Amino acid sequence: MKFVKMQGAGNDYVYVDCFKEKVENPSEVAVKVSDRHFGIGSDGLILICPSDIADVKMDMYNADGSRGLMCGNGSRCVAKYVYDHGYVKSEKFTMETGAGIKYIEVEPKDGVAEYINVNMGKATITSDFPEKILINGEEKEFIGVDIGNPHAVYYVNSLKKLKEMNLENVGEYYEKHERFPQKVNSEFIYIEDRKNIHMRVWERGSGETLACGTGACASAFATMKRGLCETTVRVHLLGGNLDISLVGDEIYMRGKAEYVFTGEINF
Structure with missing residues (x-):
């Protein structure tokens, strides 16, 4: 092959x-x-x-x-x-x-x-705003987003904390939580300013990856809906950057x- x-x-x-x-x-x-x-x-x-x-x-x-x-x-x-x-x-x-x-x-x-x-189409919020679940006995808040596949977006309060997260040990608890019977992609976000957010991702079926395009779109969309960033934002991932824009009700990824x-x- x-x-x-x-x-x-x-x-x-x-x-x-x-x-x-x-x-x-x-x-x-x-x-x-x-x-x-x-x-x-x-x-x-x-x-x-x-x-x-x-x-x-x-x-x-x-x-x-x-x-x-x-x-x-x-x-x-x-x-x-x-x-x-x-x-x-x-x-x-x-x-x-x-x-x-x-x-x-x-x-x-x-x-x-x-x-x-890429015109990624429309995204929808699929959870309460935000919704709370228990991960290993600890309460976590997320925003559920569907953009053709399911995502749960979690926010952390510092870039240092984001970088130090041990996703290898905890990622599967997020992915396979009973709240998500079909499993879920999990994004962890730090907001630098209104034009820049940082993201790590645990993808269902693959584990932590250096980037996830739909995850970047879901994270940007959730952050826009919270009023915490502009309608065009740069998402900084471990493997590079993506520019995500909301035009009308459709999401574009570049x-x-x-x-x-x-x-x-x-x-």
């Missing part, structure tokens, strides 16, 4: 061009390729496919083999790949995802995609996507 590894803000996936390749049992393949010791090493597997209802289709699988509905960083990487390889002929095109059709605009440089803007390496793997 030929593949390309790509990353957006450090959120790395193995991508397979299914215009040319066929992947049997993608859930099993996702687990194998994601292993950072015995596989390629990634946050999951994304298939780049033809679509009957859009210009291209993104089919996403997490590192544990579970199927994902939407990946913001992944959608930018797919957009860069199909633009650079000529599968789309315009700088504006559509992408089919498990969370519906997404609208893409590429900002090219020297004939290839540099920045990618950032880069980059190739890491290509290869071929046998199973």
